[in-house]
Amino acid sequence: MPRTPSQVWIHFISANLEGKAVYSCKYCAKTYVKNATKMQQHIAKCPKFSQSSKQATPDKSSSASIRCENDSDSDTLSSAPGHSGIGGLLDSMDERSQKNADECFARAVYATGSPLMLTANVYWKRFLNVLRPAYTPPSSHALSTHLLDREFNRVQAKVKQTVDKADCISIISDGWSNVRGQGIIKYIVTSPQLIFYKSTDTKDNRHTGSYIADELKAVIGDLGPEKVCALVTDNAANMKVAWAHVKETYPHITTIGCAAHALNRLLEDIMALNTMNTLYKTAKQVVKYVKGKQVASAIYLSKQKGKNRNATLKLPSITRWGGVVIMYDSLLEGKPR
Structure with missing residues (x-):
């Protein structure tokens, strides 16, 4: 569906200056090229903007009741809906606030391992727009370049400070x-x-x-x-x-x-004993059979559910003996009682 036109244009008059399209504020005649963000910020601060219009603006408490509209299961939406009316126009962010918000957003993305394309998702766009109409989240390119470099340098400086102290x-x-x-x-x-x-x-x-x-x-x-x-x-x-x-x-x-590595090597020697090796191979064979057969797996899960259990069989890792213990525990937990 097409993007909802910004309401900022009703406050500007279009003109042609030396072959270039410009837009003049109706109230103070300040001129801009086509840039809805800067024009929106100007209206929010315009000294000659009518006080009656500002008084008609919904306050912050009323804006808190904004709901996410046009809920659709379609992934073809290209953008999040903007706020209509003067309320959306009066919300603005200065450069410092925008920078701080970008850094916080980027840090959350890096810390959680979230995809860098997060801000391209229409539902995330809509969510952020509802929280703060004036905030424009960073692009995936910004998240993978200067914002990443800035966060890396911040962390490195903190590490150096800790080491120096x-x-x-x-x-x-x-x-x-x-x-x-x-x-x-x-x-x-x-x-x-x-x-x-x-x-x-x-x-x-x-x-x-x-x-x-x-x-x-x-x-x-x-x-x-x-x-x-x-x-x-x-x-x-x-x-x-x-x-x-x-x-x-x-x-x-x-x-x-490393004590953990020494313990791991010790258990490797123990697992090499014939009795332990045989037990390990038999247990692993049982788990692989149940997990690898669709019918056997379904029957196993059905019986566990009937006993109000959530036991699942687990295969061991190839690097740590602890995985073997976890496999044994899963077999004992799922065993009929």
Whole structure:
């Protein structure tokens, strides 16, 4: 459906100035090119705008009763409906307020992992328009460029401030592969508050002890060697080699193996026992069968519902032994009693 025309045009007279279309305010003769936002802001502040018209404007309490109209299930709507009447015209935002609102909106998008195309959705447009008619949400391009850069710089400055104030910090480092198969190493600082410091793409570099040590020493150098008192990594052989390199350069730093990783390795050894391995394979086979067969899955869920249970079978993860325990618990929870 077509966009509802803005009511601002009734307060301006169109004219042609040197071959260019311009619009003059009926009350003070101030001239604008075709820009409804600036014209709307002008009317809100125009000193000669009739007081009778302003008195006819609904107050804030009445505007709170505005409802989302034209509710439609169609996704073909191209824009949110604007507010009719003078009330919508008098709502305006100065540059500082607009900037602050954009930053808050962007931070909410980044923190929740929401899609950057959120503001292109007609229902979000309508919702924001009802809350604040004068507010124009940022585009997906703005969210992915200068607003993202601004938020990144803000967070980096806050991290630096926290590190600078700390008398003693520790570094926690771990590596993994992302969804694209790229090798990533992350660095977390404790002051003792946990702070995500940064992550690096290792590209085509092998995760040798020497390479990891160089990366760790670079981070230690950035943070300030005199502040770093401990380094925590997993217990892999390449990490132990890296520890030796780090301690050679910074003897005062204590290197510590990850307790969770040590426990995980211990449980891996236990799971390698024949009895435990057989139990694990049998349990996993049962779960995969029920979850993979449509009829078996439907019967299982029906029986659980009949017993007022919400038990669901869970497969273990491939990296942590805790997933095996969760699988066993799901089987015991769904077992007939």
